[in-house]
Amino acid sequence: MEAYQFLDNIGKGSFAKVYKVLRKADQKVFVAKEMEYGRMSEKEKQQLVNEVNILRELKHPNIIKYYDRIVDKQTQKLYIIMEYCEGGDLAQFLKKLKKDKEYLPEESVWKIFSQIVQALCEIHKRQNKILHRDIKPANIFLDKTVKLGDFGLARMLNINSEFAHTQVGTPYYMSPELIEDHKYNEKSDIWACGCLLYEMCSLQPPFQAQNYLALAMKIKQAQFDNVPQQYTSEMKRVISWCLSVNQDQRPSVDDLLNLPRISIRLREKR
Numbered sequence: 001m002e003a004y005q006f007l008d009n010i011g012k013g014s015f016a017k018v019y020k021v022l023r024k025a026d027q028k029v030f031v032a033k034e035m036e037y038g039r040m041s042e043k044e045k046q047q048l049v050n051e052v053n054i055l056r057e058l059k060h061p062n063i064i065k066y067y068d069r070i071v072d073k074q075t076q077k078l079y080i081i082m083e084y085c086e087g088g089d090l091a092q093f094l095k096k097l098k099k100d101k102e103y104l105p106e107e108s109v110w111k112i113f114s115q116i117v118q119a120l121c122e123i124h125k126r127q128n129k130i131l132h133r134d135i136k137p138a139n140i141f142l143d144k145t146v147k148l149g150d151f152g153l154a155r156m157l158n159i160n161s162e163f164a165h166t167q168v169g170t171p172y173y174m175s176p177e178l179i180e181d182h183k184y185n186e187k188s189d190i191w192a193c194g195c196l197l198y199e200m201c202s203l204q205p206p207f208q209a210q211n212y213l214a215l216a217m218k219i220k221q222a223q224f225d226n227v228p229q230q231y232t233s234e235m236k237r238v239i240s241w242c243l244s245v246n247q248d249q250r251p252s253v254d255d256l257l258n259l260p261r262i263s264i265r266l267r268e269k270r
């Protein structure tokens with residue numbers, strides 16, 4: 001990492017530390033996500049490299065750009081160099097709104113949501129489809145555009161990996177099919193989008209509980225309170241649609257792109 005100067009430790013991504021770094025050659029600012037690979041199996045290491053190589057192909061205004069990967073054999077650390085977003089992440093933004101007892105105007109909710117749906121369209125529609133697997137406010141970054149980042153690299157980790165079990169945090173956005181141990185698929189990303197839309201309105205996740213079992217029960221029954229009354233019935237309809245327990249009844253990415261509040265934005269972009 002000699003080519004970069006570490007500026008600040010700015011947080012924790014999944015399985016990793018995140019630093020703000022300066023590229024010495026041109027004084028440009030990036031983010032370096034530091035992952036310790038020493039405890040990974042050979043298979044996990046190769047899959048991680050494959051995964052990062054796929055992500056480096058992604059070029060979209062609503063997806064965090066991957067620039068480089070640097071392996072430090074001495075410390076057995078992998079650094080993924082990515083785009084820096086001055087506005088930080090959506091989780092911090094919503095936390096501040098909650099502290100200031102302010103709600104996000106509906107127009108802003110749709111603006112953020114429409115960009116995340118466009119990012120999902122980009123990764124779901126690829127020939128070698130990519131699922132995000134970890135859509136949540138902490139993985140959405142604010143800059144001139146809204147950007148989806150920190151893809152769930154956990155996919156390639158097998159569940160026996162000690163590394164995989166270092167994932168911390170409550171699985172608020174876990175879908176009913178995942179609780180039932182079924183395969184993660186694009187409709188699981190759509191469920192997470194429903195949780196995201198709900199949380200942008202209510203400033204808290206739709207499903208919360210004191211323990212995992214109680215949380216799982218609420219998720220499997222899609223039991224959630226209404227969002228604050230100032231949001232429209234269209235907002236409530238789309239949230240309920242995404243949070244359909246039966247994944248076949250959830251909207252596709254195309255259904256979401258064709259929503260009036262999203263399609264109008266896409267037409268304006270053209």
Ligand SMILES: CNC(=O)c1c(C)[nH]c(/C=C2\C(=O)Nc3ccc(Cl)cc32)c1C
Nearest residue numbers: 010011013031082083084085086088150
């Ligand atoms: C207080 N937080 C910040 O100031 C902050 C800022 C300005 N940017 C970030 C985070 C990222 C950022 O700016 N780009 C990123 C790409 C990938 C990942 Cl995992 C994280 C980031 C953070 C956490």
